[in-house]
Amino acid sequence: QVQFVESGGGLVQPGGSLRLSCAASGFTFSLGSMSWFRQALGKEREWVAGISTTGSSTTYADSVKGRFTISRDNAKNTMYLQMNSLKPEDTAVYYCNRAVWSDRQYWGQGTQVTVSS
Numbered sequence: 806q807v808q809f810v811e812s813g814g815g816l817v818q819p820g821g822s823l824r825l826s827c828a829a830s831g832f833t834f835s836l837g838s839m840s841w842f843r844q845a846l847g848k849e850r851e852w853v854a855g856i857s858t859t860g861s862s863t864t865y866a867d868s869v870k871g872r873f874t875i876s877r878d879n880a881k882n883t884m885y886l887q888m889n890s891l892k893p894e895d896t897a898v899y900y901c902n903r904a905v906w907s908d909r910q911y912w913g914q915g916t917q918v919t920v921s922s
Contacts, residue, residue, distance in 0.1 A: 807831035807911045809901050814916030817891055825886040825916060827901030835859075835879040838904035841886045843897035844915070854886065855904045868894070891920045 813825040825841070838857050844850040854865045854875040863875050874887040884901055898915035 809911070809913035811899060811901055811913050811916040814899060814918045816919045816921065818922055819892055819920055821891050821920070822887070822889045823891065823918060825888065825899055825901075825918070827884040827886075827913075829882050829884065829901070831911075832903075832908075834882040837908065839875075839877060839884050840902060840904040841873075841875060841884075842900045842902060843895075843918075844900070845897040848897075850900070853899070856884065888918070891918075893920045896920050 808830045810828040811825060813823060815823060817823055836858060838855060840855040841853040842850050843853050852866060853869055854863065854873055856863050856875045856877055860877045865873060872888065872890045875884070877884040886899065888895065896919050898917050900912055900915040902909050902912060
């Protein structure tokens with residue numbers, strides 16, 4: 806019954822911004838570190854950002870550091886990814902999931918982010 810529903814993607818010009826949302830259910834959200842992932846066409850899924858249970862600690866892939874901000878609202882079982890200064894290389898389907906490898910059993914549909922002029 807673990808489910809993730811990603812939303813907020815769309816088409817944006819280089820340099821633009823988007824905020825993605827991830828609604829989680831089926832587990833105790835507040836007890837789990839979470840991550841955002843992305844998968845570009847023809848590429849492997851890669852880790853983008855992570856956040857601790859309370860949101861006090863965050864970490865980012867070098868490719869997005871300084872541009873993306875991960876956050877969470879445990880009262881709403883929701884995680885967010887604020888993406889600024891978007892680049893064409895950020896084009897991908899973005900997914901959310903639990904941060905711990907062994908806890909990643911289910912994946913949502915993801916949300917498409919396309920950065921193009």
